[in-house]
Amino acid sequence: MKTYIKYIALLALTATGFSCKQDLQEYNPAGSTAQTLFTTPEGIEAGVNGVYSYNRYFYGKEEGQALMEMGSDIWTNAANNGNTGTNGLFPQPPLMTYQGLTTDNVWVKTRMWQQCYAAINLANNVLKYLPSAGVPAARQKELEGESRFLRAWYYWHLVESFGPVPLQLEPTETILTTATRTPVDAVYEQIFQDLQFAVTAIPLTTTDYGRITRPASEAFLAKVYLTRGKNQEASNYAKKVITGYSYKLLPTYASLWSITGQQNTEVLWSVNYSTNLAFNAGSNLxxxxxxxxxxxxxxxxxxxxxxxxxxxxxxxxxxxxxxxxxxxxxxxxxxxxxxxxxxxxxxxxxxxxxxxxxxxxxxxxxxxxxxxxxxxxxxxxxxxxxxxxxxxxxxxxxxxxxxxxxxxxxxxxxxxxxxDAYILRLGEMYLIAAEAQFNLGKKDSAAYYVNEIRTRAAVPGRQANMRVAAADVTLDFILDERARELAGEQVRWFDLKRTNKLVERVKKYNPDAAPSIQPFHVLRPIPQSEIDAVTNKGDFKQNAGY
Structure with missing residues (x-):
């Protein structure tokens, strides 16, 4: 039976601080402020739960699929997605084909930029008021770990999408008129600091399904290390998740997608959607x-x-x-x-x-x-x-x-x-370990991890046909295998960006997007409203090409 993290709306407390004035002037009918809400353990718990909720703006949503899977080598426009010449009805094809991708793209702005910063601001509020809210010491450490993990999680989405971004570690309590884009290395330094704390503070297990656990935080740390080219560390953490806990691959790939078996030994972390759809504020689409x-x-x-x-x-x-x-x-x-x-x-x-x-x-x-x-x-x-x-x-x-x-x-x-929308699962850990080992020049080891995934995926009696030799393993082969295993799971755009293959493979395999994609498309445009809102425009510039 599912249990669910309960979410709360904290609009007045989660404004990004990097938006135009009309976005900042939220009406708060309850009159709640950080100073009143976060003075009790209950308020802190509610605040942490609220930080989780922002994943629902893109995981399991059309906007999230457009931002994180589309515009890649494996998906293209169907008829009702705004493409031209086929009775297209919907106005979001720039994320699919890059043609006309501009600084006012609504999904880049409202889903990736604004919601990530809103989540980060709420996490910063929790972290500021947590020490004085009367939370027992043991629970305080856990909640700090969760909040820092989630802050790192949302910053990872931002820095991979936009490159240098404003790095805020304190809550925004007044309207800001200036902003600075922090270099990518410095943003990642903070992400690693938060995650290293999280993996020591977060409990090994949880009875509150959808809450992060230590193995899940280690899985994300493996992904971040891989993204930054720290292959030995990525391999170490992926191996730890694979061998150090009770998680295991399901016997068949098809069983992963049974609607009645969503909580299983392979899922490390998911966005949990309630069977009472009214609780979801927009369910999985x-x-x-x-x-x-x-x-x-x-x-x-x-x-x-x-x-x-x-x-x-x-x-x-x-x-x-x-x-x-x-x-x-x-x-x-x-x-x-x-x-x-x-x-x-x-x-x-x-x-x-x-x-x-x-x-x-x-x-x-x-x-x-x-x-x-x-x-x-x-x-x-x-x-x-x-x-x-x-x-x-x-x-x-x-x-x-x-x-x-x-x-x-x-x-x-x-x-x-x-x-539920799976965010991290064990199958990907094998592929992260394989990619890290390949990058380290250890193709035999890379083939071992790939073959674990391919053996599970084999048609009965065809296991030998699915196995590959070390000589077969290349970076493109690993990307192909990730497509076979993870298609639609909202990782593809980041995979191609991480491996410096986005432009090459889109041009080669996606004829809809090939004519328009350019090297600068490895970053999304900073929303124009954010640039317009700051007074130090010389220090807060648009990404090149937009």
Whole structure:
């Protein structure tokens, strides 16, 4: 049974201090201030819980997927995502294709910049008032560890997205009119200081699902060390998480995505969404974002089992071709290729098609005209979905990611899901260890960790076919393996940036984005409203290229 961290809204206490005046003038009907709220242990606990809640602004959300997965080598625009020429409806394609990505992009501003700084400011309030709030000493250390971990977590998102950013370690209690962009190295120095404290202060386990634990904090520290090229440290922490605790890979990759088995031995940390959707302030929407428009096909109607098709994101042909599904179970566990007829009105089904028969089939392979004519169901083969160069030719119908499906929704019209959004899981630790060992020149060791993941992913009886030799391991191979294992889990953009492969692989594998991406796109634009708000504009400049 799920337990949940309870969240509170602290709008008046979480203004970033780097926003224009209208953003700072929040109405606070309760009259709460930091001085009154954080004077008791209960207020401190509520404040820490509130810092967690900001993950819900991007993990499991369309905005977060756009910022952290899209504009990469493995995803591109589906029909309802604002692309041109295909009846696009929604205005956010710059994060997908980089064309027109400007300093006023609303999701860069409101989701990544503002929400991360709001979370950091709340963490800073907790840290300031914690010593005098009457919290017992042991619990005080734990809460300091959590708050410093979370501050580091949000700063990592900022510094990786924007480069030098303002480094605030005290709460913003008045309107600031100046700001300075702290160098990346100095921001990371603070991130490491916070995390090194956290891994000694945070408990090993928790009964409050969704709260950070020591193994999870060590997992994040491994990722940060890898990001900064500290490969031995990254490897050490990844190995510790793999071998030092009771976490273990699930027997099958498909079992990771069971809606009834979300709390399992592989998940280190997740954003927990309540089954009472009213508590979520916006639930997980991932289940809607990757689905094709199946409901307009002959024999089909929208239902709970097949999901709510928002038709936002579709895989690049490159992503689909990364899998050899004869050996690798992750393809069929990750993607949906066939839809069964569910239309009970026989007049709306093709002649001879019964409920439960295949109604639609999508495939990354070409099919012959004879095969197509021999079937009652609608077929979309690779040549229907993609042009020869990989550019999508049908953005409504495609092989669809199903990892995030939620068949427990109350109705077919319900877009919100109680599915948790995994943030850190053990499978990624193997891949972090592999990448770190590869960077250290230890390809045998890198192959060992890759093979642990690939063996788990193997189709029964095909384990030997999945194993790779040390000579097979390259940085591009590791990135390919991360795509096979982690597609859609909101890590891809950061992966490509970390490995200095963003521009190269987007140009090579994403024909929608290839014409527009430039080297400066490895950083996001500083929101123009932040630059306009400061008086020391000479010290607070825009990233190059924007």
């Amino acid at each position: 991932n289940h809607t974002l990757f689905l094709m428009e199946y409901n307009t096909q002959p024999g089909m109607k929208r239902d709970v089992a097949n999901g709510f098709p928002n038709v936002r994101y579709m895989p690049t042909l490159f992503l689909l071709n990364l899998f050899n599904e004869q050996n690798d179970s992750r393809y069929n566990a990750s993607f949906k290729s066939a839809w069964k007829a569910n239309e009970t009105d026989a007049t709306k089904r093709p002649a001879g098609m019964n409920v439960g028969d295949t109604a639609v089939f999508t495939t990354k392979y070409p099919v012959t005209a004879a095969f197509r004519q021999s079937k009652k169901y609608k077929i979309y083969d690779v040549n229907d979905m993609y042009k020869a160069d990989g550019t999508p030719s049908d953005r409504f119908h495609y092989v669809s990611l199903q990892k995030f499906d939620d068949p427990t929704r109350a109705t077919d019209a319900e877009t919100q899901s109680a599915r």
